[in-house]
Amino acid sequence: MEWRDWELFCEVVEHGGFTAAARVLGHPKSSLSAAVQRLEANLGLRLIERTTRHLRLTDVGETIYRKVRPLFAALHDTHNEALAMSSAVAGTLRIKAPYEFGAHHAGPVACAVMSRYPELAIRIDVEHDIVNPVAENYDIVFAMLEAPLPSAGIVIRRVFTLERGLFAAPALLEKFGEPRTLEELKTLPLLTGPSDPPWAITAPGGAVEHLTVDRARLTSSNAHVRLQAALAGHGVLRVTASYTRAAVAAGQLRRLLPDHACEPLNVHALLPARQFVPAKVRCFLDAMEAHARGDPEAYIRP
Incomplete structure (x- = not known):
């Protein structure tokens, strides 16, 4: 048979x-x-x-x-439980992550980990929707706290807290003027995600205001689409600072209200609830934590 x-x-x-x-x-x-x-x-x-x-x-x-x-x-x-009892980092690691996090964080870490462990293969599906790792057969699902998280049969582990900022192209600022206050910011068009709650922004004095996003110029779950719209001068982008670093350095985007703080982006790893965590999962999450600490060499040293 x-x-x-x-x-x-x-x-x-x-x-x-x-x-x-x-x-x-x-x-x-x-x-x-x-x-x-x-x-x-x-x-x-x-x-x-x-x-x-x-x-x-x-x-x-x-x-x-x-x-x-x-x-x-x-x-x-x-x-999988039998493999978890082994210390060998091998097999296939299945990961799902939103585009922004997958491209700028999970991707680079995956490349470094694969260089360290030649017997490990990694699959990264880059999608915005959150799924249950048990039902969809993933080892790790990276999810943002802004959306409801599944709870059945999973373990939730916090991995990253990412700084976010407000960014716009010089062309947009020439048209509307650069905002100096939150009131002035409200007059500019916004680029948002479909599940965005009102943007929480903390002023230098500590007061928190919530910017409504229900009249956005463009809405997309794909961060790269929103980035393209920002570069084209169509609106203000709220995104992690690391995602726009190259565009800011090239003068294509400028950070707005730098003395104000956006609510950070909290990223969690959803794992199947198991008695043993596979070595490949432990290795990747350790690498992610080293990446978050700014110590990229930590997870490629023997």
Whole structure:
């Protein structure tokens, strides 16, 4: 009996089709199709009805999937726990992160960690939506505190607190004038994320004001899209200072109200709740903490 065919059948169903499963698993679509065909031939049953638009399980396929999928999930959990007992940093580390954090923090750390551990492969999916790492089979999901966090079967670990600032292009400031107060800032167009609450801004004297963002000029969950709009002079961008460092140095953006403080961006790592944390996860989170302390060499030293 070829158990791998059973598992690939479950993967195809879980991801909604052969194409999506092939993309996630890194396998040719043809090999997944062949695995399901072999399984159907061995069982003498039709498990999947194939159409040009979508995949549909037969009644018997639905029954088999519901019974078999938990078995493979338990097997993977056991495998991961066994690996966690080892000190070897190897295998595949699956990470999900928002674009801004993934590109400017998780990405550089991943490159350094891979240089240190040649047996480790890393997959980073850069998306804004927060998911449960258990349900989506991630080792680490990086999430911002501004959005609700899932709670079932996970451990939440704080990793980063990132300084944020307000930035705008010289062209925008020539048109509207550079704001010297929060009242003047309110007259400028804003570039926001779809889940942004009112921006909390602390004045030099300690008073906190909340800038409403419901009439933004552009709204996007992708920080790079908002950065492009800011560079084009379409509005004021609130973002981590590290994300705009190059643009500020090149004179393409200017920091506004530098004596005011934006609420920092808190980043948490969501981990599956396990008795043992795999060595690859411990290694990556230690590297992230070293990166946050400004000690990038700490996580690449033997």
